[in-house]
Amino acid sequence: MSADLTDDSVIRFARGVRLQHDRVRERWIIQAPERAFIPDPIAAEVLRLVDGTRTLGQIIADLASRFAAPVDVIGRDVHVMVSDLMTRQVLVA
């Protein structure tokens, strides 16, 4: 569960879940069994970095450098977001 989530956790999508670019409607969409939902723009940026090899720490570092923001601020937000997506069975670590 999310309590175990650390910067060393490798993040991946749960089986049967994926992030997809919806070309026609120009947005990202999370496709999952029997449901689909639209991530907010920040969640989409995070999810685009989830590839089953990057750790949470690497994802945070990448975002921090791209958006020129402090690692600890971004880190807190991303932790919360990733644990939320884990309880919703979108991500696993």
Added chain:
Amino acid sequence: MTETILSPMSLLAELTHRCPLQCPYCSNPLALEPRKNELSTAEWISVLDQAAEMGVLQVHFSGGEPMSRPDLPALIRHAVGLGLYTNLITSGVLLNEKTFPALVEAGLDHVQLSFQDIDTANAEHVGGMKGAQARKIEAARLVAADGMPLTLNFVIYRENAERVPQMLEAALQMGARRVEIAHTQYYGWGLANREALMPTAAQLEQTTEAVEAARKKYEGRLTIDYVTPDYYADRPKPCMGGWGRRFINISPSGRVLPCHAAETIPNVAFPDVRHDTLDHIWREAPLFTMFRGTDWMPQPCRSCDQREKDWGGCRCQALALAGDAAATDPVCSRAPDHERIKAVLDTLPAEPPPFRYRRYARATDEVG
């Protein structure tokens, strides 16, 4: 037309009407399509290409039993290659050690496996196939062991309504993360067998309570979707999220339909992919434009604040019960024909009549 035309999100590909089972609640039309009329592999591939191009994101392979088509893995692989999310809606009786690996390899995302009951004798009585239950349980085991997401679907009717708690417990044991407890919908064969299938009000209440209790009990382990029979509701279902808004249904012979029961609508041509493009049909075919949006609506829908929520309910149900596909769905308590629903429920026989099984009209059409 003043209505905006959205791009469809979801495609229901009814690959075949052939099925080893004969469920009397099947939503297929009474006139089942024989194998010789089915679209070819190349025709289905073109349908998938066109659908993806139009903005469809998910494809549900259904039937009949879609695993009756040997080209199913090829179609799944093609859909996956187009970036479509693939779901297989199956009875499971043809899913086994020999057939399943090809679906995994093709990249199938999700399986929805249906059960007639959790009681084997009754399940096989309803499905009309001996030995089906053991095959389904084995199918569930294979899918769960692979790790592919599995949703179990239990169709609820008069004879099995009391067993909802056992169904949910069994679903968990079988490794499902999601389960659908879906009361029969009264279209196609379900409508023909309505008197035998319709639960009583007390049974409906019992199943609702069972679902609520199980949602608490299995929280975090099992997600339960619950579909009620709308005959007992005050407001109709928003059929397919609105006519021609999100869903395309393709019949085995390539007819393009706004919903799986639309072939009952009289006095309109049924467009098909052998004669027109999917996009042109979606935008312009009268079958799609006739009930799209709110312009077609009669009163009381036309001035009702719910009109863009439930879209006036189900057109096929309005046709079946009020004799007019353009009427307000009689399920709605505001509908002029609402008393017809009451009449059906008030005259349910004490003893359910025997089933009329889902069969081809001519004995020569193959089933398996």
